[in-house]
Amino acid sequence: MLFTQLISAATLAALAQTGLTSATPVESRDVYSPPVLYPHTGTVWYSGQRHNVTWDNSNPPKSISNRAFILLRWGNLGTPVVLAHDFDLRAGRVEVTVPDVITGNFSVVLFGDSGNWSEDFVINGPVTL
Numbered sequence: 001m002l003f004t005q006l007i008s009a010a011t012l013a014a015l016a017q018t019g020l021t022s023a024t025p026v027e028s029r030d031v032y033s034p035p036v037l038y039p040h041t042g043t044v045w046y047s048g049q050r051h052n053v054t055w056d057n058s059n060p061p062k063s064i065s066n067r068a069f070i071l072l073r074w075g076n077l078g079t080p081v082v083l084a085h086d087f088d089l090r091a092g093r094v095e096v097t098v099p100d101v102i103t104g105n106f107s108v109v110l111f112g113d114s115g116n117w118s119e120d121f122v123i124n125g126p127v128t129l
């Protein structure tokens with residue numbers, strides 16, 4: 001009985017694999033820069049809080065060669081501030097801790113390949129100019 005179950009499980013897995021392979025379009029590009037869903041316009045974060053940055057993880061390529069990291073962007077300026085790194089791009093979210101900043105408009109850039117940034121949102125920091 002157990003043996004039969006194992007066989008059918010293996011068969012199902014094999015079928016699932018086959019189905020998945022044939023349903024997935026041939027995609028040689030394995031770099032991946034999915035669009036950021038959160039934070040977005042209207043989002044307000046406070047320094048020290050933890051939040052999930054989320055992105056659209058539908059249609060991931062079969063293999064992802066590029067390293068995952070998230071940078072903070074200040075207005076139109078990139079910053080070298082790393083909010084998260086080496087997480088699973090397929091997960092669709094990663095928890096970040098909001099750093100101490102001067103209160104202002106920020107966005108996050110998800111890499112990915114060339115990077116895809118979020119809409120502008122506000123971080124309330126310990127310093128306001």
Ligand SMILES: *[C@@H]1O[C@H](CO)[C@@H](O)[C@H](O)[C@H]1NC(C)=O
Binds near residue numbers: 035036113116
């Ligand atoms: C960034 O996201 C947009 C959708 O918001 C998408 O059309 C575009 O291809 C993405 N950029 C890259 C480099 O993948």
Ligand SMILES: *[C@@H]1O[C@H](CO)[C@@H](O)[C@H](O)[C@H]1NC(C)=O
Binds near residue numbers: 050051052093095
């Ligand atoms: C981030 O998402 C995970 C999974 O949904 C959840 O367990 C966790 O509490 C979330 N973290 C925050 C800071 O909301």
Ligand SMILES: *[C@@H]1O[C@H](CO)[C@@H](O)[C@H](O)[C@H]1NC(C)=O
Binds near residue numbers: 103105
């Ligand atoms: C963010 O940008 C908007 C539009 O430019 C501006 O009205 C607002 O004061 C800015 N917010 C902060 C906290 O700098």
